[in-house]
Amino acid sequence: MSVISYFVYFKGQSKPTSATVRPLLRCGAVALIAGAVLMLCASMAALYLWKVSDKNVSAYNVRYSMNINGEVREGSMEIDSDNNLERFKTGSGAEEAVEIHDFQIGITGIRFFGGDKCYIKSQIKANLPHMGAHNKETLMFDLTDELMPVRFDEEFLIWVPAEQPLKDTRFLSSKILDLCGELPIYWLQPMYPKEEEGAQSAAGSAYNPENPYHVKEGAMTFDTMLDHRGICCSECQRSYTHCQRVCEPLRGYWPWPYNYRGCQVACRVIMPCRWWVARIFGLV
Numbered sequence: 001m002s003v004i005s006y007f008v009y010f011k012g013q014s015k016p017t018s019a020t021v022r023p024l025l026r027c028g029a030v031a032l033i034a035g036a037v038l039m040l041c042a043s044m045a046a047l048y049l050w051k052v053s054d055k056n057v058s059a060y061n062v063r064y065s066m067n068i069n070g071e072v073r074e075g076s077m078e079i080d081s082d083n084n085l086e087r088f089k090t091g092s093g094a095e096e097a098v099e100i101h102d103f104q105i106g107i108t109g110i111r112f113f114g115g116d117k118c119y120i121k122s123q124i125k126a127n128l129p130h131m132g133a134h135n136k137e138t139l140m141f142d143l144t145d146e147l148m149p150v151r152f153d154e155e156f157l158i159w160v161p162a163e164q165p166l167k168d169t170r171f172l173s174s175k176i177l178d179l180c181g182e183l184p185i186y187w188l189q190p191m192y193p194k195e196e197e198g199a200q201s202a203a204g205s206a207y208n209p210e211n212p213y214h215v216k217e218g219a220m221t222f223d224t225m226l227d228h229r230g231i232c233c234s235e236c237q238r239s240y241t242h243c244q245r246v247c248e249p250l251r252g253y254w255p256w257p258y259n260y261r262g263c264q265v266a267c268r269v270i271m272p273c274r275w276w277v278a279r280i281f282g283l284v
Helices: 005-055 134-145 174-180 197-202 273-280
Strands: 059-067 071-080 085-090 097-102 107-112 118-122 149-153 158-161 185-191 241-249 262-273
Touching: 071 262, 085 262, 097 174, 097 262, 107 174, 107 262, 118 158, 118 174
Parallel strands: 118 185, 149 241, 158 241
Antiparallel strands: 059 071, 071 085, 085 097, 097 107, 107 118, 158 185, 241 262
């Protein structure tokens, strides 16, 4: 084949090649533009979701330290607003105690991992409001800046299990059932010392001039049992750790306190009622 004939053949084949490449280039350009638009939309959606999640934090946890009878113990608190749950953990290993507040069904579950029983008690039903990131940071600073103060109910109240475990556990939530596992579940009953029973029922909250609910005579005050139900503290200026003793009864309930044994401690964080009210109304 001569050079002239080869040149003519090559020139003739270049036309269909150009016609084939040109649509491919157009498709590639369209694909690149579409990809850029999709990436821009995805970035905007991610930014929006990040802002929404930052403003509306539904679940978070924080760790803190407490001093129980001269022993420093680590604890943690987790609040899940979507599922109306609060989870508190104290200690570790065989001394670990976990307390779950299920505000959806109004039940508190308590388990001591060194024991052979699981416990439940009643609490109020409520809807936990969502917390913004600013409130979360404020709460974390309040809980982690120093050792949490601890309060006990041992002079007024202890909790003892019923004689028989539950036979029907279908009313319990999956969270509490997962906490208890295969252990028998017992209802907890509050018990007061005989000599303190009347005084406890008649006692009310002391007058506090800094409390706006106490300024006017006859004004409403918070129920003093709110602490025991895991809601809030009406007189507190800051949060604290509330600990309760769960004891095994011996023969009978009197005399106090020699009718109990094997008392174990479960703790949770109690926030000031003013903090909860401000949180509900979005003021903090």
